[in-house]
Amino acid sequence: MIAKKLDRSAAQTVLPGRPPFTVADLLGFPDDGNRYELFDGCLLVSPPPTPVHQLVTMRLLCVLEDAAPPELQPLSRINLRVDKGDLLIPDVAVVPSGLVDDTEAAFSPQDVLLAVEVVSPHTRRRDRAMKPSAYADARIPFYWRVEPSEGPTIYIHELDGDGYRLVQKCGAGRVATVTGPFGASLDPAALLRPRG
Template identity: 60%
Template sequence: MMATTEPVTEPKDERTVLAGRPPFTVDDLLRFPDDGNRYELFNGSLLVSPSPVPLHQLAIARLLRILEDAAPLELQPLPEVNLRVGPRDFFIPDLVVVPAETVEANELMFRPQDVLLAVEMVSPSTQGRDRHLKRSAYAEAGIPLYWRIELDEGPALYVHELADGEYKPADKHEAGETAALTAPFEVAFDPAALLRRRG
């Protein structure tokens, strides 16, 4: 009986080939493949994040619902929009609030002047950029409000308001207390609700 030989297959190269070369531009970024990663740019440097974990997605969905219920008709909360700050700066905030009229006018990108609030959910892979890099970039772009949500703290909500081109020290709202906020519109919620089980 003759032995049969299975065909030998070479291992596939799983590396993603990216268009352009550093420093990257937003136009380069638009030619990147859809490979499951989230690509952002800061001064031409590439920031790469994997898809959000389920708790991260849950917190975004819960906050989106809270803001949707409280927002006036002229303002619209949206998750994960493209935000073009300049030719070499591009971010994807976890959630934003924009004027409702800009939603129909923007097919692909929002500008900083469209954004009244940017929100980031801090995860282990994005701690440095959410706490420092994005806070500075959003302030420099003139975004009036930046909320940082630390999921590992209960969660806790940190509210940064723009003053003289910089964010003031954050007001911290801990899990178990109601954060009563007036901007970009009146809304009140306990940060713990972002991760609380249904039922």
Template identity: 55%
Template sequence: MATTEPTTEPTSARTVLPGRPPFTVDDLLKFPDDGNRYELFNGSLLVSPAPTSQHQLAITFMMEILLKALPGDLIPLTTINLKVSDKDFLIPDLVVVPRERARTAGLMFTPSDVALAVEIVSPSTKLRDRAFKTEAYAAVGIPSYWRVELGEGPVLYVYDLVDGDVYGPPAVHKAGTVAELAEPFPVSFDPAELS
């Protein structure tokens, strides 16, 4: 009688994505939940792995800071679906939106809902967060964008709209000093609190 030996060859799981490039937001909604973060820029797919624990801690600490500082009509949310167009879809690490809109938005938010977008820079997203998202958030009129660079101490870069769809040069706030911010709402904190 013949016996079959178990194979020891490694197997690799591949995600098969429905649709074809250029992708649309409707295509994206059919993607499997495989642990990756899928975003779209002009129909091109941007894929990020699940964030590290340090990344998640920074988001949690930022949420705590914002919850204490925000007026009652605003609320921070993490990883929302931000539909910019049929071929542009972003997932900011954290946003501040009107509390009432958070209750009624459902699956998607629009740029006009967002008072502040925050990105915590990771090795896999640094180019995107430093350049692409800075331009993308400005182009759709999000009033303020904060970029947190954990590897720098951490350092907080604050961008505010100066000309409708362009951010001015960022204000830089290093760990060990208190950032006193007035827009889009008053808040004070030391970026060191994010690590």
């Protein structure tokens, strides 16, 4: 059996421009499957999401889509300009339906009612500390953190002063009812339940 030598240079992405990158630079980056974000002038790169992450995100998006009133639209992986120099990409967000079109490359914080992060092994610190802090500074009213490794469990946070306050912890196996930014009922276990 002959082993082929991998050409690692073929798998690398060459990013246009030079550091320090701007939001405009990021919006021109190639769509190579990676997630590119800017925070405090630092480029954050995340690999493509794992199958579990994709499944949880897709199913949560479906739950929110079914429960949302017509004037609100759940979306996945929006560009969110949290301030003039930073751009983050929540896994799921809820925005006013009237803002969903092809003219804007990035949403403003005042347009986002809910930001959701699905925690992955490679994004754990960002999703638990850095991103909620940035979302709170941007005055986004609701932040949810989904922990797939906990059954899954959903942590519901509401803006309270300068930060978020945990208002509900929804564990797998029990139907939870949430009220913000709109009413919805879900059992987090359904986010990972096998099909069939």
